Amino acid sequence: MIIGAGMAGLTAANRLVQAASNECFDLVVVEASNRIGGRIFTSEFGGDRIELGATWIHGIGGSPVYKIAERIGSLESEKPWERMDGFPEDPIVKAEGGLTVDSSIVQSISRLYKTLMDVAQAKPLPDSQETQIAMDAVELAPRNEDGKLSIGAFVRQGLESFWGDQENDPEPAYLSNGNAFTANRKLLEEGVFSIHESTERTYTSADSLLDLDFEAEKEYREFPGEQITIAKGYSTVLKSLASVLPAGTIQFGKKVEKIEWTDSGETYSETPVHLHFEDGSVMDADHVILTVSLGVLKAGTGQGSIKGKPQALFHPPLPSCKVNAISKLGFGVVNKLFLEIDPLDADGLYPSLNFIFSEFGNSQKSEETKHKVPWWMRKTISLCPIYRESHVLLAWFAGEEALELERLSEEEIVKGISDTLASFGLRAGANVTDGKEKRDGQVAEAEKINGVFRHVLRSRWGFDPLFRGSYSYVAVGSSGQDIDRLAEPLPKRATSQQNHCNIFTPPLQLLFAGEATHRTHYSTTHGAHFSGLREANRLLQHYGWTNLEPL
Numbered sequence: 001m002i003i004g005a006g007m008a009g010l011t012a013a014n015r016l017v018q019a020a021s022n023e024c025f026d027l028v029v030v031e032a033s034n035r036i037g038g039r040i041f042t043s044e045f046g047g048d049r050i051e052l053g054a055t056w057i058h059g060i061g062g063s064p065v066y067k068i069a070e071r072i073g074s075l076e077s078e079k080p081w082e083r084m085d086g087f088p089e090d091p092i093v094k095a096e097g098g099l100t101v102d103s104s105i106v107q108s109i110s111r112l113y114k115t116l117m118d119v120a121q122a123k124p125l126p127d128s129q130e131t132q133i134a135m136d137a138v139e140l141a142p143r144n145e146d147g148k149l150s151i152g153a154f155v156r157q158g159l160e161s162f163w164g165d166q167e168n169d170p171e172p173a174y175l176s177n178g179n180a181f182t183a184n185r186k187l188l189e190e191g192v193f194s195i196h197e198s199t200e201r202t203y204t205s206a207d208s209l210l211d212l213d214f215e216a217e218k219e220y221r222e223f224p225g226e227q228i229t230i231a232k233g234y235s236t237v238l239k240s241l242a243s244v245l246p247a248g249t250i251q252f253g254k255k256v257e258k259i260e261w262t263d264s265g266e267t268y269s270e271t272p273v274h275l276h277f278e279d280g281s282v283m284d285a286d287h288v289i290l291t292v293s294l295g296v297l298k299a300g301t302g303q304g305s306i307k308g309k310p311q312a313l314f315h316p317p318l319p320s321c322k323v324n325a326i327s328k329l330g331f332g333v334v335n336k337l338f339l340e341i342d343p344l345d346a347d348g349l350y351p352s353l354n355f356i357f358s359e360f361g362n363s364q365k366s367e368e369t370k371h372k373v374p375w376w377m378r379k380t381i382s383l384c385p386i387y388r389e390s391h392v393l394l395a396w397f398a399g400e401e402a403l404e405l406e407r408l409s410e411e412e413i414v415k416g417i418s419d420t421l422a423s424f425g426l427r428a429g430a431n432v433t434d435g436k437e438k439r440d441g442q443v444a445e446a447e448k449i450n451g452v453f454r455h456v457l458r459s460r461w462g463f464d465p466l467f468r469g470s471y472s473y474v475a476v477g478s479s480g481q482d483i484d485r486l487a488e489p490l491p492k493r494a495t496s497q498q499n500h501c502n503i504f505t506p507p508l509q510l511l512f513a514g515e516a517t518h519r520t521h522y523s524t525t526h527g528a529h530f531s532g533l534r535e536a537n538r539l540l541q542h543y544g545w546t547n548l549e550p551l
Contacts, residue, residue: 001275001282004291005031005250007054007525008513010241011532012289017244019540019548028283029245030275032466036242039293039467040525042233045457046340046392049055049081052459053470054525055336056083057225059207064529065237069230072240077231082386082394084231087109088352089404091382093192095356096373098425101188109189114159115197122153122218133161138214150476151217154211157191191356196379198398204473204523205211206333207399212330217473221520230511234525239283253279255466259288260315261490261509272506287508289535291528294331294486294516295468297454303327318490325485329516330475333462337395338386339417340455350393372419376404383417402470403462410456417453471523472516487517487531489538508542511535 002009013029035041041052058065069075093101096392115130125131141157143149163186197209206212230236255278262272271284292300300313301323317323341350357378374509376397383395395417397405405413461470474480490510513531521527537548 001285001287002027002029002271002291003256003275003525004038004514005029005036005238005242006514007040007238007241007528008174008291008515008532008535009038009289010036010238012247012291012513012536013249014241014244015533015536016539017249019536019545020543025539027245027249028285029250029276030254030256030283031252032252032278034252034504036250037238038291039461039470040238041459042232042235043457045338046390046455047075047080048386048392049079049231049233050338050386050392050457051082051229051234052336052457055229057228057230057362058524058526061223061225062223063526065526066177066228068108068237068240072236074230074232074236075228080387080390081229081231081233083229084387085460086226086228091352091354091384093195093356094352094426094489095188095191096423099188101192101356104190105185105492107194109192110196111216112158112162113155113193116155117200117217120214120217121220126272129165130162133165134158137161140396146477148216148476150210150386151212152197153207153213153216155193155197159190163189180417184531188356194379195354195356195381201379201398202334202396205334205470206330206473206475207332211473211475213255213476213478214475216479217278219236219474219480219520220320220522223526238337247334255279256313258315259290259313259510261288261507263316263491264298272509286444286506287511287539289511289532289539290512290515290533292474293467293469293514294326294329295465297326297486297516298331299468301326309353320335321485322488322490325478328475328482329486330473330478331469331516334400334470334471335397335405335459335461337397337405337413337461339393339395339414339453342452343392344452349389350385350391351381353426354382355420365475371442374416374419376401376408377416377420380420383421398516405458405462406460413456413458414453473523479536483517483519487519489535508539511538 002013009029009031013027016025016027035054039053042051043050057063057066057069069399093106095101111134112130115125115128116134119131119134119138125134136301137154137158138149140161141149143153167405184263200209200212201207204212205234256275257275257278260274260276271286273285273288275283275285275288277283290297297313300311301318302312303323303326318326357373380395380397380400383393386392386394461467474483489508489512491505491507494505494507513528513535515522515524515528515531517531518524518527521530542549
C-alpha cells in the first residue's frame with residue numbers, strides 16, 4: 001500500500017507496476033484529497049496556466065522530471081504559461097519613497113551574495129576579492145552555543161567583511177521622482193542584500209536563514225543546465241506516472257488517522273500493518289510506503305503542528321531515532337500570490353519590480369508613508385508578471401509572512417499590495433523607470449503600472465492539514481544523517497525473539513519516501529521522484545527482483 005498520490009507515491013506505484021507487472025503486488029494507493037499531485041497543483045488564472053505548488057525543473061541536465069516531460073510532449077504549448085520566458089532579467093530595484101537603485105550597486109551586491117552561496121555549497125571558485133571575503137566569513141561568522149554555523153550568520157558576516165574592505169567613497173546622488181537627493185549607499189547595499197536573503201527563504205522554506213545549517217549546504221546537489229517550467233503544467237508529469245496503474249488502484253478521500261504496525265516482540269495476524277481511515281474503514285497491508293510530508297510526520301509524532309492539536313499517527317510510536325530525526329529537520333511554508341490586473345490600455349506592459357523596504361530604503365520618507373506597508377509584505381522581494389506580456393502578477397511569500405497570507409481576506413490582500421505600491425511611488429498610472437535613468441536632467445524612459453487589481457488567487461500550503469507546509473530543509477542542529485534516518489524502513493530486517501515461543505517480526509512494514517527523505521535533493525520534485533524509485537526498488541529486491549536499473 002502507498003499513502004499519498006504525489007510525486008513520490010505515484011513514482012513508486014509506477015515502478016512497482018512496470019517492473020512486476022502486478023504479478024507480485026496487490027497494490028493500492030490511498031489519497032486523502034480528491035486529486036493526484038500532492039504539492040504539485042497546476043491551475044489556470046487570468047487566462048494563463050499557473051502552478052500553485054512546484055514550479056521549476058531545477059536544471060534539465062539529468063533531471064528525471066525533465067525526461068518525463070520531454071517524453072510526453074509537455075514542454076511545448078500554444079496556451080501561455082507561468083515563466084514561459086524564464087526568470088525575469090534585470091528587474092527594476094525600487095526603494096520606498098520611489099528611489100530606483102543604481103545598477104552598479106545591484107550588480108556588486110548580487111555578485112557578492114552569489115559568491116557567498118557558492119562557497120557555502122563548496123563550488124570551485126576563481127581567486128577574487130569576493131571569494132576571499134567568503135572564505136574569511138566561514139572563520140569569522142558567529143556560531144551558536146553548540147558550535148554550529150548557520151547560513152544566515154555566514155552571509156551576514158560576508159556583508160560586514162565586504163563593507164570593511166570598501167574604500168570611503170563619497171555618497172552618490174540619485175534621482176527620485178525627478179528630485180535629486182543623497183542616498184545612503186550602505187543602506188541601499190543592505191537592501192539589495194536583503195532581497196537575496198528573502199529569495200533564499202523562498203528557495204528553502206526557512207522562516208529565517210539563521211535556521212539553515214551551513215555544513216549541510218555542501219551536500220545539496222543541483223542539476224546542470226537551464227531551469228525551466230513545464231508548458232502544459234507540472235500535473236501532466238503526475239498524470240503520465242498514474243496512467244499505467246490499473247483502474248481503481250488510486251482510492252481518493254482516504255485520510256489515514258492511525259497506522260498500526262508490528263514492533264519487535266509483538267504478535268500479529270495475517271498482515272502486520274493496519275491502516276485506520278477517517279471514514280471508519282480499515283485496510284491491512286504487508287508493506288506501506290508513506291509519502292506524506294515532513295509536516296504531517298511532525299504532527300503525527302506529537303511534535304506540534306501549524307494548526308490544531310497533533311494526534312499520534314503511529315501505534316506503537318516510532319523509534320526514538322526516527323522521531324528525533326523528524327523533530328530536528330526543518331519544514332517551512334512558501335506560498336504564491338497571483339493578482340490579475342485590469343489594464344486601462346490594451347498595450348500595457350508591467351515591469352518586474354524588486355523591493356527594498358523602509359529600513360533599507362529612503363530614510364527621508366515620513367512615518368505616514370512607512371506604516372502604509374503591512375508587515376507581511378516587508379520580506380516580499382518582488383511583484384512581476386508571470387511572463388512579459390501577461391496581466392497576471394506574481395509575488396512569493398515564505399515563513400510567517402506566508403502563513404499570514406493564508407489568513408487574510410482578498411480585500412486585505414489587495415489593499416496591502418496597493419498600499420505597498422503607493423509607498424514606492426507606484427500608484428495606478430504612476431511611472432516606473434526601467435533602470436535607464438539619465439543623470440543630467442534628461443528624461444528617463446518609463447513604463448507604467450496602469451490599472452486595478454481584479455482577482456486574487458493564493459496557495460495555502462501551511463494550514464492545509466494534508467501538508468502543513470511546503471518543503472523541507474536541514475535546520476541548524478540537524479544534518480544529512482537525520483535525512484538518512486528518516487528514510488530508513490521499519491523494521492529494516494526480519495527479527496525474532498525466543499521466550500516461551502518464537503515471535504517473528506516481518507521486515508519492511510513501513511517505508512518512507514518523499515522529498516524530505518533524499519539527502520542531496522531534498523525540497524525538490526526530482527528528490528521526491530528518486531525517493532519513490534528507491535523504496536519501490538527496496539521492495540522489488542526484497543521479493544527477488546535483481547536486474548533493476550540504478551537510480
